[in-house]
Amino acid sequence: MTSLRIVPLFLALCCLCLSSCNLIGKQRDCPAYYETALTQWFPYGASTPVSFSGPTGVRAHTLVNTMTTSAYTAQGGFTAPRPDCSLHKYFQSSETDSRGFPALAADLQIIRGDYDSELLITELRIAGSYIRLSDLADTGFINGYINGAIARLQRIPAATFNGHTYGSLQSVTLDTNSVKVPGIFQLYIARGHGVVAYREYPSGALWAKN
Numbered sequence: 001m002t003s004l005r006i007v008p009l010f011l012a013l014c015c016l017c018l019s020s021c022n023l024i025g026k027q028r029d030c031p032a033y034y035e036t037a038l039t040q041w042f043p044y045g046a047s048t049p050v051s052f053s054g055p056t057g058v059r060a061h062t063l064v065n066t067m068t069t070s071a072y073t074a075q076g077g078f079t080a081p082r083p084d085c086s087l088h089k090y091f092q093s094s095e096t097d098s099r100g101f102p103a104l105a106a107d108l109q110i111i112r113g114d115y116d117s118e119l120l121i122t123e124l125r126i127a128g129s130y131i132r133l134s135d136l137a138d139t140g141f142i143n144g145y146i147n148g149a150i151a152r153l154q155r156i157p158a159a160t161f162n163g164h165t166y167g168s169l170q171s172v173t174l175d176t177n178s179v180k181v182p183g184i185f186q187l188y189i190a191r192g193h194g195v196v197a198y199r200e201y202p203s204g205a206l207w208a209k210n
């Protein structure tokens with residue numbers, strides 16, 4: 001009888017041990033956010049005025065750095081692979097759009113995986129539209145999305161907007177023949193200047209940085 005009582009107790013202790021181990025899991029020391037090529041494309045400081053002129057006037061914003069990741073310990077499950085480090089530098093304007101979200105926001109992200117590999121991502125919110133740019137390489141971003149739809153990226157040596165000439169640009173464009181969603185359908189970014197222009201659907205209105 002005694003041995004029969006010991007078995008459930010032994011099983012309970014094993015379950016408790018496994019549960020505790022799963023809670024402890026695999027850990028990884030992650031650094032604070034650090035500067036990368038993302039800063040070359042989006043050189044926003046602690047407080048950066050950004051305004052765009054368009055057919056109906058000026059859209060003025062002040063981008064403020066509201067959050068920067070500090071060093072921390074990433075926690076993974078006992079059977080899960082080593083956790084990634086997710087580092088962010090987030091900017092947003094005090095001005096809001098019609099839905100109460102920041103009228104302009106930028107989230108610069110560094111995802112550090114195994115062997116300290118880096119994935120560089122930028123997520124933007126502009127005039128009610130959401131843009132995601134990922135896999136930053138030497139020549140620019142490789143993948144882009146606008147409001148969740150796949151966009152085409154193109155490198156542009158130079159372009160002029162609102163009287164300013166920029167070099168080393170990328171355009172991010174939706175195919176409006178298949179994606180007919182009101183909002184931004186084309187975005188221009190320039191190395192050293194961030195977002196320099198965007199066009200809206202269905203009006204085709206161009207908003208260019210001042």
